[in-house]
Amino acid sequence: MMITLDQTAEFLKSKDNFMILSHGHPDGDTLGAAFALKAALNKIGKKAEVCCSDTMPSKFSYIGQTVDEFEYSTLVAVDVADTKLLGKAFEAKYADKIELCIDHHGSNRAFAERTLLDADAAAACEIILSVIRKLGVEIDRHIADCIFTGLTTDTGCFRYSNVTPTTLRMAADMVECGARNVEINTAMFETKTKTYVALEKLAMASMKMYLDDKLAFITITQDMFRQSGSDESEVDAIASLPRQIEGVVVGVTMREKPDGTFKVSMRSHAPVDVSKICAMMGGGGHPQAAGCQLEIPVDEATQRIIECVKLGLE
Amino acid sequence: MMITLDQTAEFLKSKDNFMILSHGHPDGDTLGAAFALKAALNKIGKKAEVCCSDTMPSKFSYIGQTVDEFEYSTLVAVDVADTKLLGKAFEAKYADKIELCIDHHGSNRAFAERTLLDADAAAACEIILSVIRKLGVEIDRHIADCIFTGLTTDTGCFRYSNVTPTTLRMAADMVECGARNVEINTAMFETKTKTYVALEKLAMASMKMYLDDKLAFITITQDMFRQSGSDESEVDAIASLPRQIEGVVVGVTMREKPDGTFKVSMRSHAPVDVSKICAMMGGGGHPQAAGCQLEIPVDEATQRIIECVKLGLE
Numbered sequence: 225m226m227i228t229l230d231q232t233a234e235f236l237k238s239k240d241n242f243m244i245l246s247h248g249h250p251d252g253d254t255l256g257a258a259f260a261l262k263a264a265l266n267k268i269g270k271k272a273e274v275c276c277s278d279t280m281p282s283k284f285s286y287i288g289q290t291v292d293e294f295e296y297s298t299l300v301a302v303d304v305a306d307t308k309l310l311g312k313a314f315e316a317k318y319a320d321k322i323e324l325c326i327d328h329h330g331s332n333r334a335f336a337e338r339t340l341l342d343a344d345a346a347a348a349c350e351i352i353l354s355v356i357r358k359l360g361v362e363i364d365r366h367i368a369d370c371i372f373t374g375l376t377t378d379t380g381c382f383r384y385s386n387v388t389p390t391t392l393r394m395a396a397d398m399v400e401c402g403a404r405n406v407e408i409n410t411a412m413f414e415t416k417t418k419t420y421v422a423l424e425k426l427a428m429a430s431m432k433m434y435l436d437d438k439l440a441f442i443t444i445t446q447d448m449f450r451q452s453g454s455d456e457s458e459v460d461a462i463a464s465l466p467r468q469i470e471g472v473v474v475g476v477t478m479r480e481k482p483d484g485t486f487k488v489s490m491r492s493h494a495p496v497d498v499s500k501i502c503a504m505m506g507g508g509g510h511p512q513a514a515g516c517q518l519e520i521p522v523d524e525a526t527q528r529i530i531e532c533v534k535l536g537l538e
Numbered sequence: 539m540m541i542t543l544d545q546t547a548e549f550l551k552s553k554d555n556f557m558i559l560s561h562g563h564p565d566g567d568t569l570g571a572a573f574a575l576k577a578a579l580n581k582i583g584k585k586a587e588v589c590c591s592d593t594m595p596s597k598f599s600y601i602g603q604t605v606d607e608f609e610y611s612t613l614v615a616v617d618v619a620d621t622k623l624l625g626k627a628f629e630a631k632y633a634d635k636i637e638l639c640i641d642h643h644g645s646n647r648a649f650a651e652r653t654l655l656d657a658d659a660a661a662a663c664e665i666i667l668s669v670i671r672k673l674g675v676e677i678d679r680h681i682a683d684c685i686f687t688g689l690t691t692d693t694g695c696f697r698y699s700n701v702t703p704t705t706l707r708m709a710a711d712m713v714e715c716g717a718r719n720v721e722i723n724t725a726m727f728e729t730k731t732k733t734y735v736a737l738e739k740l741a742m743a744s745m746k747m748y749l750d751d752k753l754a755f756i757t758i759t760q761d762m763f764r765q766s767g768s769d770e771s772e773v774d775a776i777a778s779l780p781r782q783i784e785g786v787v788v789g790v791t792m793r794e795k796p797d798g799t800f801k802v803s804m805r806s807h808a809p810v811d812v813s814k815i816c817a818m819m820g821g822g823g824h825p826q827a828a829g830c831q832l833e834i835p836v837d838e839a840t841q842r843i844i845e846c847v848k849l850g851l852e
Contacts, residue, residue: 395706416782429739470731
């Protein structure tokens with residue numbers, strides 16, 4: 225059942241002992257939303273803890289710590305579109321017990337007993353802020369840090385097309401309430417690990433240009449992961465680099481997996497639709513960010529991708 | 539004489555044929571402010587043009603074109619703290635004729651007959667927006683693009699410490715008025731020239747770590763400029779890279795000039811004050827961004843910088 229903001233606030237006021245679930249491989253928005261909600265519930269005298277199937281990345285430690293166990297009586301999920309996203313163990317344990325889900329994904333599968341959904345919100349934190357205001361809780365510095373973290377991380381520091389005037393006004397309000405916006409943005413967007421820097425160097429050195437320089441192509445081998453000390457978790461940031469080059473329309477980042485097959489990340493500038501290009505190779509995704517898997521040797525994979533991109537540019 | 543917003547609006551309404559001067563080596567804020575003011579003056583039936591001593595970078599062409607000559611009767615400067623910043627030719631021609639200056643630099647030398655100054659504004663465009671509102675002009679998409687450009691470029695896409703709730707609220711208003719925020723941010727922050735990419739690769743390959751990895755040190759030689767096809771104008775973006783590495787406190791980018799001497803750019807994380815470190819070598823600047831010049835051989839220069847940074851870290 226879909227519910228309103230008022231109904232959400234009433235539900236939260238009527239219950240206690242909340243276990244708040246973030247999605248697995250947690251990011252700034254799911255964690256910011258979960259910890260902001262926990263803090264607000266604590267402020268109205270409720271017990272609440274945040275749980276996640278995966279360990280929190282240490283860069284988010286300023287917004288709180290998850291717990292492993294909690295004697296809950298009410299189960300809430302935030303920024304979770306599908307129970308699969310809770311992570312396997314949590315899905316098995318909690319999937320059919322979630323009483324409330326607060327989410328901003330249009331694809332939300334309405335798995336919870338009640339769902340507060342706003343698909344126009346750039347971040348789950350936008351909706352959580354509205355919930356907190358509805359609860360009548362004052363926004364302190366900690367809540368402001370949590371909400372700001374979600375707003376800025378889910379919009380790439382206010383750069384993505386999901387940003388609305390509401391997003392920016394909420395960010396303004398959070399700065400006014402004491403959010404450490406400069407420190408948070410520095411930690412999220414201006415900090416690179418040494419292993420990432422080493423991998424980026426190798427990746428950029430591998431870059432080749434094709435199709436009149438409209439296609440920039442990075443290949444990351446298992447050997448590069450070994451040399452740099454980096455791993456797959458640091459590849460996402462690299463995938464955005466080839467498209468940044470002036471004149472490039474499609475950026476491809478192909479990485480070798482331990483079994484020798486390849487995972488391909490493709491980015492484009494509109495109107496080129498890389499979800500269609502990746503579909504030619506059995507993959508899919510969004511128009512400007514898609515991917516596919518290839519189980520052929522590296523030279524053949526490269527050739528195949530170039531041919532498909534060529535078709536996609538026609 | 540310092541004047542108020544009301545007095546500024548009255549002055550603009552009482553005059554006509556405005557020549558609006560940006561500062562030399564124009565950036566997004568001085569150009570955004572100048573073209574927004576021109577558009578607003580045009581809308582209330584006044585003639586106005588924008589002039590600059592230097593050619594506009596092509597990436598700003600969406601906000602207008604400067605003219606070389608204009609039969610003006612009223613001379614206005616925007617985002618200009620000192621007549622020196624107009625560029626040599628313009629300084630000689632116009633310095634003592636400027637009737638109004640609208641600026642946000644606390645260091646403004648009050649060279650104009652009247653000055654509207656707000657040193658708390660993150661961008662000159664914040665003040666220009668207030669002026670335009672005071673003139674009663676409706677913000678159309680073009681004005682919104684101009685103002686948004688100034689807001690985002692002078693704050694590094696809302697990352698620098700000069701950002702205030704007002705900055706973010708004005709950005710929200712501009713998006714609401716149709717500013718192409720995504721396209722503008724992509725053009726300003728997500729686009730790299732091929733020559734820049736080539737230079738960045740060479741620069742990153744040159745990077746060495748010192749002082750327990752607290753100092754990251756990039757050296758750019760004349761040979762690297764030749765190899766990459768890049769030039770000095772593209773070094774600024776590189777200077778911010780070494781400080782981004784986890785654990786690095788001071789980032790140094792030393793570039794060789796055609797005469798074989800070196801220009802040093804230094805960046806730090808607070809509380810380390812690189813203006814003091816650069817002062818040891820005859821330079822200066824801001825606490826987290828400073829520079830100096832060295833006229834000694836490269837190895838000696840490197841050694842000297844490491845020693846001074848070491849003292850600065852103590």
